[in-house]
Amino acid sequence: MDQRIELRHLRYFVAVAEELHFGRAAQRLHIAQPALSQQIRQLEKIVGVELFRRTSRSVRLTEAGAAFQPRARNLLGRLAADLDEAGRVGRGEAGRLDVAFITSATAIVSEHLRAFSCRRPDVQVKLHDGFTTDVLAALERGTADVGIVRDAEERDAIELSLLASERFVAVIPTEHPAARGDRVEAGALAADPLILFPRSAGTHAFDLNTQPLRNAGIDVQVAQECSNWHTIIMFVAAGLGVSIAPYSVTTLLPAGARRLELDGPPTVSRILMATRRGDDRPLLQAFIAASESRQAIATTGR
Amino acid sequence: MDQRIELRHLRYFVAVAEELHFGRAAQRLHIAQPALSQQIRQLEKIVGVELFRRTSRSVRLTEAGAAFQPRARNLLGRLAADLDEAGRVGRGEAGRLDVAFITSATAIVSEHLRAFSCRRPDVQVKLHDGFTTDVLAALERGTADVGIVRDAEERDAIELSLLASERFVAVIPTEHPAARGDRVEAGALAADPLILFPRSAGTHAFDLNTQPLRNAGIDVQVAQECSNWHTIIMFVAAGLGVSIAPYSVTTLLPAGARRLELDGPPTVSRILMATRRGDDRPLLQAFIAASESRQAIATTGR
DNA sequence: TCTATCAATAAGCTCAAACTATGGATCAGC
DNA sequence: GCTGATCCATAGTTTGAGCTTATTGATAGA
Numbered sequence: 001m002d003q004r005i006e007l008r009h010l011r012y013f014v015a016v017a018e019e020l021h022f023g024r025a026a027q028r029l030h031i032a033q034p035a036l037s038q039q040i041r042q043l044e045k046i047v048g049v050e051l052f053r054r055t056s057r058s059v060r061l062t063e064a065g066a067a068f069q070p071r072a073r074n075l076l077g078r079l080a081a082d083l084d085e086a087g088r089v090g091r092g093e094a095g096r097l098d099v100a101f102i103t104s105a106t107a108i109v110s111e112h113l114r115a116f117s118c119r120r121p122d123v124q125v126k127l128h129d130g131f132t133t134d135v136l137a138a139l140e141r142g143t144a145d146v147g148i149v150r151d152a153e154e155r156d157a158i159e160l161s162l163l164a165s166e167r168f169v170a171v172i173p174t175e176h177p178a179a180r181g182d183r184v185e186a187g188a189l190a191a192d193p194l195i196l197f198p199r200s201a202g203t204h205a206f207d208l209n210t211q212p213l214r215n216a217g218i219d220v221q222v223a224q225e226c227s228n229w230h231t232i233i234m235f236v237a238a239g240l241g242v243s244i245a246p247y248s249v250t251t252l253l254p255a256g257a258r259r260l261e262l263d264g265p266p267t268v269s270r271i272l273m274a275t276r277r278g279d280d281r282p283l284l285q286a287f288i289a290a291s292e293s294r295q296a297i298a299t300t301g302r
Numbered sequence: 303m304d305q306r307i308e309l310r311h312l313r314y315f316v317a318v319a320e321e322l323h324f325g326r327a328a329q330r331l332h333i334a335q336p337a338l339s340q341q342i343r344q345l346e347k348i349v350g351v352e353l354f355r356r357t358s359r360s361v362r363l364t365e366a367g368a369a370f371q372p373r374a375r376n377l378l379g380r381l382a383a384d385l386d387e388a389g390r391v392g393r394g395e396a397g398r399l400d401v402a403f404i405t406s407a408t409a410i411v412s413e414h415l416r417a418f419s420c421r422r423p424d425v426q427v428k429l430h431d432g433f434t435t436d437v438l439a440a441l442e443r444g445t446a447d448v449g450i451v452r453d454a455e456e457r458d459a460i461e462l463s464l465l466a467s468e469r470f471v472a473v474i475p476t477e478h479p480a481a482r483g484d485r486v487e488a489g490a491l492a493a494d495p496l497i498l499f500p501r502s503a504g505t506h507a508f509d510l511n512t513q514p515l516r517n518a519g520i521d522v523q524v525a526q527e528c529s530n531w532h533t534i535i536m537f538v539a540a541g542l543g544v545s546i547a548p549y550s551v552t553t554l555l556p557a558g559a560r561r562l563e564l565d566g567p568p569t570v571s572r573i574l575m576a577t578r579r580g581d582d583r584p585l586l587q588a589f590i591a592a593s594e595s596r597q598a599i600a601t602t603g604r
Numbered sequence: 605t606c607t608a609t610c611a612a613t614a615a616g617c618t619c620a621a622a623c624t625a626t627g628g629a630t631c632a633g634c
Numbered sequence: 635g636c637t638g639a640t641c642c643a644t645a646g647t648t649t650g651a652g653c654t655t656a657t658t659g660a661t662a663g664a
Contacts, residue, residue, distance in 0.1 A: 310621090333621090333622070333623090334622070334623055334624080336622085336623080336624085336625095337621065337622050337623075340621075340622090341621080357629080357630075358628075358629040358630050358631095359629080359630050359631065360630095
């Protein structure tokens with residue numbers, strides 16, 4: 001009883017249980033037969049009951065042995081699988097990744113995810129969407145491993161890398177006079193009510209988003225505030241006003257809305273991946289690296 | 303890689319993962335700290351990845367380590383449970399017992415089972431009912447561990463022990479003239495059609511069963527043959543004739559049937575437990591031993 | 605009765621897991 | 635900034651558990 005069981009005991013037991021012959025089992029295990037007999041005897045002492053009934057001519061399992069055999073086999077198999085799993089997690093081939101992202105990056109995130117999960121099918125990705133502040137907070141308190149935001153600035157604790165850049169476009173109702181063409185000058189929208197998220201939701205993002213209007217000398221006044229792009233676009237489609245949006249949120253437009261390219265100096269929104277500085281887990285590297293192939297495509301806006 | 307993993311590695315790993323401190327974990331394991339460091343290092347080499355990130359001031363789990371910890375704990379727990387289970391099976395405290403019994407002994411078997419499964423709640427009892435020949439065949443070919451039969455003779459391969467004895471009683475329709483009393487002389491049933499199982503189903507049992515009639519000088523002629531007692535009794539209740547039955551099959555009678563004690567020299571049916579000779583498993587001994595307390599009760603016929 | 609088979613036992617050896625002692629890195633406090 | 639405490643890693647030594655070979659003992663078949 002003071003003797004502790006070891007996997008050796010299980011491996012030897014399974015071999016004997018399968019061969020029902022100490023000599024052959026020993027051969028299979030590449031040890032001599034007495035060593036095997038000794039170890040099995042030891043195991044029986046630990047368990048407290050006979051596992052084999054041996055005569056000098058034959059070996060067979062006792063009931064306890066028969067009950068133990070599948071369990072021992074199972075245990076060894078599970079252990080092997082668990083070791084393998086741990087190895088895969090360590091190499092970043094498996095595991096779980098918590099990704100927090102801003103809702104307006106949904107399209108780009110989903111493209112990126114598709115690329116990533118092809119490469120790492122055994123990684124479970126958990127998604128959390130929210131506003132920029134939520135995303136960064138989740139990252140800092142460790143709830144998320146990666147944050148995906150727009151146009152954030154580097155901080156001491158957070159490292160950024162580019163996921164994609166995209167231009168801004170105008171979204172206007174189909175009955176709008178400018179809706180005939182494919183392009184529009186921002187100045188042509190000066191008289192229309194602007195539908196956008198509140199500046200308080202993200203100063204930097206708001207300023208970038210309204211840059212095309214300010215470039216055209218318009219005094220930006222938000223007529224209708226909405227917290228998410230889907231609602232903004234629905235309001236445009238209802239004819240309540242116009243909006244300026246990052247390209248990717250306009251890929252799917254409802255019937256009443258139309259997308260126009262903006263004339264004038266190009267302004268881009270940069271979608272960034274944020275990680276905690278010093279977090280060099282292979283899984284993270286793999287996630288970031290997965291962007292490289294997609295980046296070009298996302299930038300073209302298709 | 304040529305190094306094989308052992309349970310020691312798992313035990314040590316779990317200790318360190320829980321303490322997050324090599325010194326304390328070593329203390330808990332009753333070994334010196336360097337030995338622990340060495341074994342953990344070895345485990346990491348086997349798995350192929352780091353399981354702990356150590357600085358000289360702190361120890362924390364890597365992702366792989368965090369993934370492995372619950373699995374290792376689980377594995378150790380399961381192994382302990384499996385060892386315990388094997389021990390219980392070996393001592394006859396758990397396991398599975400296949401019991402084959404003749405249908406006419408159902409009442410007694412169920413009483414016996416209740417007593418047994420109180421004592422051995424972890425033993426799974428599998429029941430198979432059939433005719434005497436089925437029961438004995440199942441026992442001999444190893445499909446059953448115990449057979450319960452009536453009045454069988456010892457054979458070389460089969461050992462018998464008494465489970466219960468019970469007297470025979472008469473079963474008659476309620477409109478029968480003798481149904482007024484509590485007792486009847488077998489001779490009073492001479493004119494009634496006899497309902498019973500065919501002699502071919504069990505010569506010895508048949509002869510015992512009809513002994514009361516033959517004692518009364520009746521020439522036994524079965525008017526209606528049925529293979530099971532339930533049907534026989536239903537036929538009696540329907541007024542088709544009378545029968546002689548072991549007490550226990552008459553404990554529950556339908557409306558039209560009545561049980562009468564038989565006058566004359568008492569004849570008993572002995573219910574026997576049959577086991578393969580030399581089968582001395584503790585579980586069997588326990589099953590047989592469980593009868594002792596019930597035997598007296600069964601004999602009184604209550 | 606003899607021989608072959610096969611598990612158990614005996615005795616010696618070997619290597620790995622343990623120990624003790626020490627080194628090196630980091631943090632707290634005067 | 636130095637000193638002491640803490641704590642993991644390394645080095646060298648020791649011990650014992652598991653392996654080996656040789657042998658015994660039991661059983662079945664010729």
